[in-house]
Amino acid sequence: xxxxxxRRKARARALVRRLERTYPDARIAxxxxxxxxxLVATILAAxxxxxxxxxxxxxxxxxxxxxxxxxxxxxxxxxxxxxxTGFFKAKARAIIGMAKDLVAKHGGQVPRSLGExxxxxxxxxxxxxxxxxxxxxxxxxxxxxxxxxxxxRLGLAKSEDPEKVHDQLCQVIAxxxxxxxxxxxxxxxxxxxxxxxPACPDxxxxxxxxxxxxxxxxx
Ligand code: SF4
Numbered sequence: 001x002x003x004x005x006x007r008r009k010a011r012a013r014a015l016v017r018r019l020e021r022t023y024p025d026a027r028i029a030x031x032x033x034x035x036x037x038x039l040v041a042t043i044l045a046a047x048x049x050x051x052x053x054x055x056x057x058x059x060x061x062x063x064x065x066x067x068x069x070x071x072x073x074x075x076x077x078x079x080x081x082x083x084x085t086g087f088f089k090a091k092a093r094a095i096i097g098m099a100k101d102l103v104a105k106h107g108g109q110v111p112r113s114l115g116e117x118x119x120x121x122x123x124x125x126x127x128x129x130x131x132x133x134x135x136x137x138x139x140x141x142x143x144x145x146x147x148x149x150x151x152x153r154l155g156l157a158k159s160e161d162p163e164k165v166h167d168q169l170c171q172v173i174a175x176x177x178x179x180x181x182x183x184x185x186x187x188x189x190x191x192x193x194x195x196x197x198p199a200c201p202d203x204x205x206x207x208x209x210x211x212x213x214x215x216x217x218x219x
Pocket of ligand 1 (some may be wrong): 193198202205
């Protein structure tokens with residue numbers, strides 16, 4: 001029998017409680033000190049590890065301190081500076097385009113609404129939600145690859161479309177936990193519920209997980 005929405009919400013509450021106890025250190029791994037830095041770091045984090053992005057932004061954030069600075073950046077120079085994060089041409093173009101829009105339409109400031117953020121070049125819903133949740137303290141679920149995979153294994157969402165997964169998670173997770181749950185599911189996906197070989201026998205939420213493909217302990 002399909003799980004009712006009410007039962008899924010109750011299970012989601014229990015899952016979040018258990019994950020909070022297991023990963024009290026779960027937090028965003030990108031280094032930033034203001035919304036602009038987080039926006040740039042999140043654009044660079046597409047298809048790249050957070051560790052690599054943090055290495056690259058160490059120098060980048062010293063050189064470019066404002067949206068105006070990025071807007072005036074030399075494209076070839078910025079491409080070289082972000083080269084090691086991959087897709088460097090597209091990322092450099094996106095950062096400069098985004099910064100030009102910030103200067104032209106937002107007085108050089110990073111806006112605080114989903115609509116305004118996603119209207120910026122190179123900024124999708126996930127990036128916008130990372131900024132809203134972590135730089136502005138607004139409840140927001142960012143569906144990265146880990147959140148996408150783990151939430152489906154846990155039966156909290158079911159779709160091939162990350163936007164639908166986002167909306168389904170918002171339905172079953174209490175609003176106050178939206179940002180936190182992104183960190184918890186990402187951390188769980190990195191440490192235990194990995195893509196290729198989830199450590200189900202050692203999983204802290206094993207009893208709450210309905211995924212039929214769970215791995216078993218060897219006898
Ligand atoms: S039991 Fe396995 S599949 Fe389910 S959440 Fe834990 S590690 Fe992931």
